[in-house]
Amino acid sequence: MRSVAASLAAVVLALAAAGCGGDGAEPGAPEGATLVLDFQPNAVHAGIYAAQGEGFFEDEGVDLEIREPSSTSDAAKLLEAGRADFAVMDINDYGIARERGAELVAIAAIVQRPLASVIARDRNEVRTAADLAGKTVGVTGVPSDDAVLDTVLRSGGVDPAEVERITIGFNAVSALAAGRIDAATAFWNAEGVELNRLGIPTREFRVDDFGAPRYPELVLVRPSGEDELADPIVAALTRGYEILGTDPDGALEDLLAEASGLDRSSQTAQMAALTSGRAFALGGFAATPELGPNSIPGWRRWAERSGLLGGQ
Secondary structure, eight states: OHHHHHHHHHHHHHHHHHHTTTTTOOTTOOEEEEEEOSSSOOGGGHHHHHHHHTTHHHHTTEEEEEEOOSSTTHHHHHHHTTSOSEEEEEHHHHHHHHHTTOOEEEEEEEESSOOEEEEESOTTTOOSGGGGTTOEEEEOSOHHHHHHHHHHHHHTTOOGGGSEEEEOOSOHHHHHHTTSOSEEEEETTTHHHHHHHTTOOOEEEEGGGTTOOOOOSEEEEEESSOOTTHHHHHHHHHHHHHHHHHOHHHHHHHHHHHSTTOOHHHHHHHHHHHTSGGGOTTOOTTOOOOOOTTHHHHHHHHHHHTTSSOOO
């Protein structure tokens, strides 16, 4: 009897394993994947969260987990270690990681134009890029800051050596509000918005209006090699961007619902900045995460000219 019972048990287990595809997953179940953000969730990620909230990743057969990074340097390390399948990266960080030998591939644009800028605290005192000469300018210490600042300065005929640059970390808002510096490298969609909300009369010099090409600030990256989930992820994102392009408020609601703890008024202001007029950094109507044929090469030429990359 024991041998018969054991045989029956073995048959039952074998049938159960077969019914689950042999790996514990139900037939047709979504395949798990992890996406690491570049920063805490905010309005620039609304297309991703719209796709998540509306179930577009599931429609494509992907069970996507979206994670916040513990630091901005997480993405490349996690991708190379196989601890993440996809990551949102600042394009400059992506380029530097590639130059250091990381085998990574950009497959989509999360933001279609640069967000980097130089922000002056007194718009009456600093009216043009030339007026930055002799000023004290704060930088975070990230390599791309110097490239952005130098580009804006040269557009106004200012030698980069003519400004005093000090490292302030990620404290542009407080440093500018307190008057400790005259200007700072910062993101116009984030720090720029917060300074305006504080009533600081700033003037922004957005880097693609002052010497840099139009390039995607944030890109979606995966490890190089075959990746069967890349096309489904991009297809889901495209649908999320369609919502973002035609109904930014709806995409914002998905962001606020999926990412807890965000300040509604702050994110509403950031979304308005990202989607206003010609500044529509997220793409515009029929928005798309597609990487244009010249977007990466154009950025790279600028990065090499500005010394951000070695050009080898």
